[in-house]
Amino acid sequence: MKSLSHAIVITGGIGTGKSTVCSLLRLYGFKIIDADAITHQLLLKYTKELENMFDATLMSEDGFDRKALGRIVFNNENKRKELEEFLHPKIKEIIKDEASFCEEQTVPYILDIPLYFEGGNYDELDEVVVVYAPKELQWERVLKRGFEADDTKKWILKNILDIQMDIEEKRKKAKYVIDNSGSLKDLQVEVEKFLDYIRKKYVHLKI
Numbered sequence: 001m002k003s004l005s006h007a008i009v010i011t012g013g014i015g016t017g018k019s020t021v022c023s024l025l026r027l028y029g030f031k032i033i034d035a036d037a038i039t040h041q042l043l044l045k046y047t048k049e050l051e052n053m054f055d056a057t058l059m060s061e062d063g064f065d066r067k068a069l070g071r072i073v074f075n076n077e078n079k080r081k082e083l084e085e086f087l088h089p090k091i092k093e094i095i096k097d098e099a100s101f102c103e104e105q106t107v108p109y110i111l112d113i114p115l116y117f118e119g120g121n122y123d124e125l126d127e128v129v130v131v132y133a134p135k136e137l138q139w140e141r142v143l144k145r146g147f148e149a150d151d152t153k154k155w156i157l158k159n160i161l162d163i164q165m166d167i168e169e170k171r172k173k174a175k176y177v178i179d180n181s182g183s184l185k186d187l188q189v190e191v192e193k194f195l196d197y198i199r200k201k202y203v204h205l206k207i
Contacts, residue, residue: 004099004125006108008198011116012131013167014160015138017180017187021131022112024191028207031109033098038091040064046086053086054079074163088119108202117165117173129194130174133181135167 010025012018022032043050043064051058054072058065073080095111102109113119116128133141171177176197178190199207 004096004103004111006103006106007099007111007125008108008127008129009111009113009116009125010129010131011113011170013114013133013138013164013170015141016131016133016167017141018112018114018131020184020187021178021180021191022110024188025110028195031102031107033095033109033111035091035095035111035113038094039087042087042090042094043069050083050086053082084119107205108198108207115164117170118163126175128174129176129178130167130170131178131180132167132171132174133179137181138167 010018010022012021022034026032043058043066047058047064050069054069056068056072058068060068069083073083099109099111111125176194178187178194180187180190195207199205
């Protein structure tokens with residue numbers, strides 16, 4: 001994906017506030033290409049194939065049952081890899097398609113990819129931004145979402161954290177770090193600093 005020369009990858013970890021940062025950047029007019037949203041679309045599109053692949057029922061009255069899928073793939077490394085091998089090429093293709101317009105316009109845009117470092121499915125891009133919060137704060141924030149009261153969610157959370165690269169390692173790999181260890185007001189200041197960083201690279205744009 002080296003042809004995506006105007007892409008800015010934003011990654012982080014569960015509970016670091018990556019989605020909040022992307023929402024703030026969207027207010028400034030940035031195009032956000034959300035890998036999680038693409039994944040959800042693909043899960044719905046290929047539900048039957050996935051049910052056959054894992055011999056499981058993955059649809060409920062509320063839609064695609066991501067918790068049921070989580071129980072399958074987190075319990076079995078081979079099945080997790082099978083899911084990744086099925087989904088990741090499709091995710092990459094959609095990302096490239098959505099990015100093509102921004103590349104033609106020579107404007108910066110955001111690739112929101114939670115597992116950018118872990119996946120190993122993307123060529124190295126120049127601008128990789130990590131939204132950072134200490135691991136203890138990650139736990140605290142996520143448990144407040146109701147994980148503490150739901151044993152299944154709590155179990156899935158633990159497995160997500162086991163799969164994700166330690167946030168301190170991600171921080172070392174980043175070209176730029178947005179620190180979200182403070183309040184929302186502090187984060188807004190951090191985002192403004194990041195915008196100043198981008199403005200210096202794209203002086204012809206009004207960001």
